[in-house]
Amino acid sequence: MTQYIIRRLLQFIPVTIFATLIVYWLVFSMPGDPIRALSGDRPMPEAQVEAIREQYNLNDPFLVQYAKYMWGVFTQGDFGTTFQGRPVLDIIQQTLPTTLTLAAFAFVFQGIIGIIAGILSGVYKDRFIDRLVQVSTVVVVALPTLAIAFLLQLVFGLNLGLFPIAGIQQGLVSYILPAIALGAVSTAMIARMLRSELIEALQSDYVRTATAKGLKRGRVIGRHGLRNSLIPVVTFMGADLATMMGGTIVVESIFNIPGLGGQIFRSIQAQEGTVVVGIVTLLVLFYVTLNLLVDLLYAVLDPRIRYD
Amino acid sequence: MTELNKVDASATVTNEPAKKTEDASLWADAWRSLRRNPWFITSAVLLLILITMALFPQLFTDQDPRHCPLDRSRQEPSAEHWFGTDIQGCDYYSRVIYGARNSIAIGLIVAFSCLGIAIVMGLVAGYFRGWVDAVLGRLTDLVFAIPYILGALVFLNVIETRGVREVAFVLVIFGWPTMTRLMRGSVLSVTGQEYVLAAKALGAKNINIMRRHILPNALGPVVGYTAIYTGIVIGAEATLTFLGVGLQLPAISWGIQLNQAQGYITQLPHLLVFPMIFVGLTVFSFMIMGEALRDAIDPKSKKR
Amino acid sequence: MTTTPLLEVKDLHVEFRTKSGVAQAINGLNFSLNAGETLAILGESGSGKSVTAQTIMGILDMPPGHIAGGQILYRGEDILTMNETKRRKLRGVNISMIFQDALSALNPVLPVGWQIAEMFRVHRGMKRGPAKKKAIELMQRVGIPGAEGRVGDYPHQFSGGMRQRIMIAIAIALDPDVLIADEPTTALDVTVQAQVMRLLKELQVENNMGLILITHDLGVVADVADKIAVMYAGRVMEAADVYEIYAKPAHPYTKGLLESIPRIDAEGDRLSAIPGLPPSLTDMPSGCPFNPRCPYATDLCVSDRPELLPAAEGHYSACHYREDVYQGTIEPRQEAQA
Numbered sequence: 001m002t003q004y005i006i007r008r009l010l011q012f013i014p015v016t017i018f019a020t021l022i023v024y025w026l027v028f029s030m031p032g033d034p035i036r037a038l039s040g041d042r043p044m045p046e047a048q049v050e051a052i053r054e055q056y057n058l059n060d061p062f063l064v065q066y067a068k069y070m071w072g073v074f075t076q077g078d079f080g081t082t083f084q085g086r087p088v089l090d091i092i093q094q095t096l097p098t099t100l101t102l103a104a105f106a107f108v109f110q111g112i113i114g115i116i117a118g119i120l121s122g123v124y125k126d127r128f129i130d131r132l133v134q135v136s137t138v139v140v141v142a143l144p145t146l147a148i149a150f151l152l153q154l155v156f157g158l159n160l161g162l163f164p165i166a167g168i169q170q171g172l173v174s175y176i177l178p179a180i181a182l183g184a185v186s187t188a189m190i191a192r193m194l195r196s197e198l199i200e201a202l203q204s205d206y207v208r209t210a211t212a213k214g215l216k217r218g219r220v221i222g223r224h225g226l227r228n229s230l231i232p233v234v235t236f237m238g239a240d241l242a243t244m245m246g247g248t249i250v251v252e253s254i255f256n257i258p259g260l261g262g263q264i265f266r267s268i269q270a271q272e273g274t275v276v277v278g279i280v281t282l283l284v285l286f287y288v289t290l291n292l293l294v295d296l297l298y299a300v301l302d303p304r305i306r307y308d
Numbered sequence: 309m310t311e312l313n314k315v316d317a318s319a320t321v322t323n324e325p326a327k328k329t330e331d332a333s334l335w336a337d338a339w340r341s342l343r344r345n346p347w348f349i350t351s352a353v354l355l356l357i358l359i360t361m362a363l364f365p366q367l368f369t370d371q372d373p374r375h376c377p378l379d380r381s382r383q384e385p386s387a388e389h390w391f392g393t394d395i396q397g398c399d400y401y402s403r404v405i406y407g408a409r410n411s412i413a414i415g416l417i418v419a420f421s422c423l424g425i426a427i428v429m430g431l432v433a434g435y436f437r438g439w440v441d442a443v444l445g446r447l448t449d450l451v452f453a454i455p456y457i458l459g460a461l462v463f464l465n466v467i468e469t470r471g472v473r474e475v476a477f478v479l480v481i482f483g484w485p486t487m488t489r490l491m492r493g494s495v496l497s498v499t500g501q502e503y504v505l506a507a508k509a510l511g512a513k514n515i516n517i518m519r520r521h522i523l524p525n526a527l528g529p530v531v532g533y534t535a536i537y538t539g540i541v542i543g544a545e546a547t548l549t550f551l552g553v554g555l556q557l558p559a560i561s562w563g564i565q566l567n568q569a570q571g572y573i574t575q576l577p578h579l580l581v582f583p584m585i586f587v588g589l590t591v592f593s594f595m596i597m598g599e600a601l602r603d604a605i606d607p608k609s610k611k612r
Numbered sequence: 613m614t615t616t617p618l619l620e621v622k623d624l625h626v627e628f629r630t631k632s633g634v635a636q637a638i639n640g641l642n643f644s645l646n647a648g649e650t651l652a653i654l655g656e657s658g659s660g661k662s663v664t665a666q667t668i669m670g671i672l673d674m675p676p677g678h679i680a681g682g683q684i685l686y687r688g689e690d691i692l693t694m695n696e697t698k699r700r701k702l703r704g705v706n707i708s709m710i711f712q713d714a715l716s717a718l719n720p721v722l723p724v725g726w727q728i729a730e731m732f733r734v735h736r737g738m739k740r741g742p743a744k745k746k747a748i749e750l751m752q753r754v755g756i757p758g759a760e761g762r763v764g765d766y767p768h769q770f771s772g773g774m775r776q777r778i779m780i781a782i783a784i785a786l787d788p789d790v791l792i793a794d795e796p797t798t799a800l801d802v803t804v805q806a807q808v809m810r811l812l813k814e815l816q817v818e819n820n821m822g823l824i825l826i827t828h829d830l831g832v833v834a835d836v837a838d839k840i841a842v843m844y845a846g847r848v849m850e851a852a853d854v855y856e857i858y859a860k861p862a863h864p865y866t867k868g869l870l871e872s873i874p875r876i877d878a879e880g881d882r883l884s885a886i887p888g889l890p891p892s893l894t895d896m897p898s899g900c901p902f903n904p905r906c907p908y909a910t911d912l913c914v915s916d917r918p919e920l921l922p923a924a925e926g927h928y929s930a931c932h933y934r935e936d937v938y939q940g941t942i943e944p945r946q947e948a949q950a
Contacts, residue, residue: 014446019453026462138347142595144543146550147588150566150580158577165573203673205716211671212711213782214704215734223730228721246455250547254570264458265551268465276462280454287453302721303766 001299008295012288017070023280024066027273069277079278088278091263098168099248099259105179106244110187111237117187118194118233123221125199133191140188145247149181149254166256178255182247186240190233197229204228231301238294242287338604348600354593361405362412371402373560382576391582395568404582407562410555411590414472415542418479423534425484427527430491431518434526435499444492448485456482457547464553475554479541490533494526501525532602539594546587562587616688617644618822619668619707619790624682626660626667626846628893629675635893637663639846641682642920645822647789650813652825652833652854654869655843658890661826664843665794668824669709670699686790705735708783710812712795714775718767724778725751725763731785750781755811773804777811784815791816792824797832809836830873834858842866845891845901848920852927862929862938864906900931907944908933 060068072078079088121133140148156177157165168174201207202225210224248261256262260279267275299305342348361368381397383389391400433441451459463478464470498504499522507517548554549563550570557564562583569579626638638660645651655661666672668684670691683690686707691699711717719727728750729743738746744763751759754777767775776796783791793812797805813836816823825837833840834854841851842865850863861867868886888905891897897904903913912932923934936942 012449015449015453018450022450023454023459023462026466138596138599139592142539142592142599143588144539144546144591146543146547146566147584147591150584151588153573154577154581154584158573205711205713206719208671209711209717209779209782210719212669212703212709213731213734214700214702215730216700219734224719224722228719231721243455246457249455249457249461250551253551265461268461269552280458280462283455283458284453304720304768 005292005296008292012292016284016288019284020070020277020281021066024069024277025062027268027276028062028065070281073278073281079281080274082272082274088275091275092260092278092282095258095260095263098257099245099252099261101172102175102178102182102248102252102257102259103241103244105175106183106186107237107241109179110183110190110240114187114190115194115230115233117191118198119221119226121191121195122198122202122229125195130195133195137188137192140184141192143185145181145185145250146254148184149178149251152177152181153254166254168257174255174257178251178257181254182244182251186237186244190236193236194229194233197232198225201225201229231298234301235294235298238290238297242283242290245283245286338601342600342604345600345604347596348604351593351596351600354589355597358408358590358593359412362408365402365405365409368405369399369402371399373398373402373406374558375399385578392576392578394565394579395572400579400582403560403565404562404586406560407565407583407586408590410472410559410561411542411545411563411587414476414479414545415538415590415594417472417476418483418541419534419538421476421480422484422487422537423530425480426487426491426530427523429484429488430495430526430530431522433488434492434495435514435518435522441492444485444488448489451482451485454482457544460544460548461551461553464548470554470556471559472555475545475548479544483537483541487530487533487537491526491530494529495522498522498526528605529602532598532600532605535598535601536595537598539591539598542594543587543591546591616685618647618649618687619824620644620683620685621664621668622683622685624664624667624684625680626663626672627678627680629678633894636896637677637846637893638667639896641843641846641848643841643848643851645790645824647822648816648820649839650816650823650825650837652827652837652840653843654827654830654833654840656828656890658845658893659843660846661828661843662794663846665709665792665824665826668707668790668792670703671709701735704731704783704788705786706788707790707792708786708788709792709794710776710779710783710796713799714772714779715767715799717779718775720767723764723766724770725765728778728781728785731782735786746785747781750785751778754778754781754784754815755807756781771804772800773808776800776804776808780808780811780815784819784821787819788821790822790824792826794826795828796825798827798829805832812836830869842869845896846893847901847930848928849902849931850927850929851920856924856927860924860927860938860940862923862927862934863902863931864908864937865902867937868905908937908942 069080072080077089079092081087082091117133117137121130124130153165156162163177164170164174198221202221206228207220207225210220215223245261248259249265250261251257252259252262253265264276264279266272267279376394376396376398378397380389380393381395383393385392385400389399389401391404394400394403429440429444433444459482460478463481464475467474467478504517504521507521545554546561546563546566549561550566552567554563555561565583566580566587569576569583573580621641621643624638624641625636628635628637641660641664643651643653653661653664663672663677666677667679668691672679679692682692684692686702691702694702718724725744725747728747729738729740732738732743732746733740736743748759748763751763756762756774756777762770767778770778776799780796791812796812797808800808809832812823812825815821825833827833837854839851840854840857842849842857842863844865850857850861850866852862857866858870861870865886872885886905891901891904897914899912899914899917900906900909901917903909906913910932916932918930918932918934920928920930921934923929923931923938927938929938931937933942
């Protein structure tokens with residue numbers, strides 16, 4: 001097991017390096033000189049420009065710059081500073097909780113709604129509720145998050161006025177619409193996946209055994225059918241958390257939420273290279289760790305899987 | 309050697325007719341199940357309309373989307389301007405209609421470019437395995453590690469003038485591994501089949517085995533996904549353009565319309581509603597079409 | 613006999629309603645089982661023997677399955693008309709079942725001990741700890757070595773024979789009166805087959821259970837069964853004591869089956885297989901369902917369906933010529949031989 005974890009971690013080292021390297025290169029190859037842009041209309045004295053260049057290692061060859069940066073990240077948790085002198089870590093610390101709240105809401109939403117819909121659909125196969133779930137999941141999966149987000153904003157925010165249209169001034173209730181938008185597609189995918197898994201499980205021999213043991217229908221479904229059907233769903237949800245981070249960029253900018261996604265978007269536009277690289281590095285690490293955890297979780301949930 | 313070649317030739321000759329009928333019945337089966345699938349009918353009709361819209365927008369409106377007199381700006385929908393007018397006073401209906409072209413063009417270009425790459429790379433990786441497969445595996449890991457939108461965002465931001473070509477290019481870069489991985493898996497499963505082993509044992513050339521035996525049988529799952537992927541790309545393009553890193557003015561695009569309308573959501577919601585509906589419908593149609601195709605060609609895939 | 617049998621099946625009809633038509637899986641099945649008795653239900657695949665087991669257990673998939681008529685009496689009470697709660701309380705407690713493939717019949721993601729203990733926890737309301745202790749006892753009783761150390765193991769960690777023993781442990785956990793074993797040894801190695809059959813027999817004697825042994829294997833039946841019912845196309849073709857059937861089959865189908873097993877004692881004779889295939893359940897032949905394959909078939913067999921009637925004392929056969937077959941005084945018809 002430990003060996004497996006180590007192997008997996010080693011496997012992810014090149015991925016992490018390359019992903020961050022590419023992003024680093026793209027960001028710092030941006031057209032225009034960020035220092036000149038920083039100084040605005042009034043030209044900065046040459047000495048000062050040189051000092052800043054030195055501070056950000058801009059005079060080093062590209063690969064050295066990158067290496068210095070990553071060294072800082074991994075040895076001191078130093079994600080660099082913006083050209084205004086604000087530590088990137090500071091920005092991350094300020095925006096991350098908002099995004100995590102949003103992601104947590106979405107995660108809970110898709111878990112609850114997706115699983116309930118999947119169970120109803122699978123247990124009452126071919127009945128009305130199943131048809132309803134099937135039709136709605138087909139539609140939701142086929143819609144882009146962008147359209148879903150606007151639709152929710154227009155209908156429930158603007159038209160019905162049930163939720164705030166944008167911003168997070170009204171506290172947790174402000175997160176509901178964005179979270180639904182963020183989690184909608186995954187909710188539908190969970191429902192579908194669970195439905196087919198459950199239908200398959202309910203026809204399996206071991207569920208027949210459970211019935212033959214004289215268990216109540218609820219226990220047959222819950223303890224025997226569902227226990228097995230949930231394994232792929234749980235691993236999907238885990239892996240999906242990483243994907244969700246990409247979705248926050250859109251959702252946060254539509255609902256004007258001051259989170260990590262919105263931040264990275266603003267930083268890209270403002271050519272704040274260090275912030276972009278910092279956040280991307282964080283996201284890549286998040287992805288790598290999450291995937292490893294999902295694999296380990298899979299082994300815990302399904303005793304037939306052994307990593308050695 | 310000549311002996312072997314003869315054997316090979318006769319083997320392929322006798323194989324051919326059998327193969328043809330099998331293929332024919334596969335596609336005939338697929339067509340039969342498609343015809344009865346209401347989702348397929350719906351999406352086919354919608355796509356027909358949307359693609360006509362992209363090719364011949366003039367059929368749908370006689371207004372010029374670029375005629376924008378400021379004195380008629382910010383009008384609500386009316387008989388004259390079905391979708392109202394935008395901030396600049398352009399007829400919004402014609403702008404939304406003309407927006408179909410860029411979206412669908414990018415969707416199709418990207419999806420088919422990815423399909424082309426996937427076929428070649430997937431065949432090579434799945435058939436020969438070896439280092440190509442290993443490199444492909446790592447590359448896919450790499451692309452998955454960076455969220456699609458984020459990668460495209462960073463990349464596109466570097467490009468100063470972005471037209472259909474630039475946006476499509478970036479989307480292909482981040483898109484091809486997914487489809488290639490699918491194709492590779494499909495090739496891998498076909499390569500293990502006995503008729504492929506038989507052809508190999510008879511000394512058929514690799515290129516012929518790939519062309520005659522593997523490609524036709526491995527393509528099924530990828531075809532459906534190409535349509536699904538077109539939908540995904542259109543959604544991604546609209547999203548990126550909405551975020552301001554996709555197409556740029558003066559291009560007519562749903563993403564730009566959404567971007568500009570966002571600030572007026574409370575005053576002029578119709579500016580948001582119409583492009584939203586069209587983006588939604590277009591993505592929806594392609595994805596539904598793709599799912600219907602996938603289910604028809606490979607009924608087992610219905611699971612997921 | 614005046615005492616009510618433990619389990620009695622009367623004129624049972626089960627069909628499968630599918631898109632391509634109605635398949636008659638069981639057409640008027642009759643048999644009875646007493647305590648301590650072993651009834652073997654013998655038949656080819658598709659003869660309806662597994663459907664019979666599933667119908668008694670109440671685990672038939674409905675739809676497409678449909679019970680079209682008949683009764684299943686447990687201690688004189690029809691279980692087909694019972695309400696679901698009452699019926700459920702019989703399952704696993706009074707009537708229980710062993711499946712053919714223990715690997716798929718056991719839940720792959722739950723420890724075997726848990727799966728055995730579940731019987732005590734659900735039906736006896738026992739707590740986790742005592743139930744687990746019971747599970748270990750049972751595992752020892754069915755002959756699993758090192759039971760204490762293996763309660764937490766999962767099904768895939770056991771060998772085929774051991775898995776089937778766990779299946780048996782679950783089935784006998786609550787000392788049922790009736791145990792249905794559906795091809796319990798088919799998936800096992802020959803050497804293990806004998807061990808598992810011996811275990812079943814021992815347990816039956818200990819608990820005075822009625823055992824229904826469903827199998828297609830005549831070899832398994834001979835050692836274990838008291839009575840045999842031979843099924844074909846959803847009907848009992850012949851029913852009698854085990855020695856009777858082996859010595860003097862009264863139905864051409866049984867005769868054919870017996871002739872198709874290799875014997876050490878019979879020299880010279882070539883093994884004969886029954887020609888043809890079992891009939892399609894959606895398209896039964898008229899008259900006797902076996903007539904297309906029967907070497908003795910006459911016009912009567914095509915026009916009239918024979919009833920299950922005695923050929924001798926306690927020996928029933930559904931053949932128009934049961935006495936002649938029983939006495940061995942019948943010759944195959946010319947056409948059939950050609």
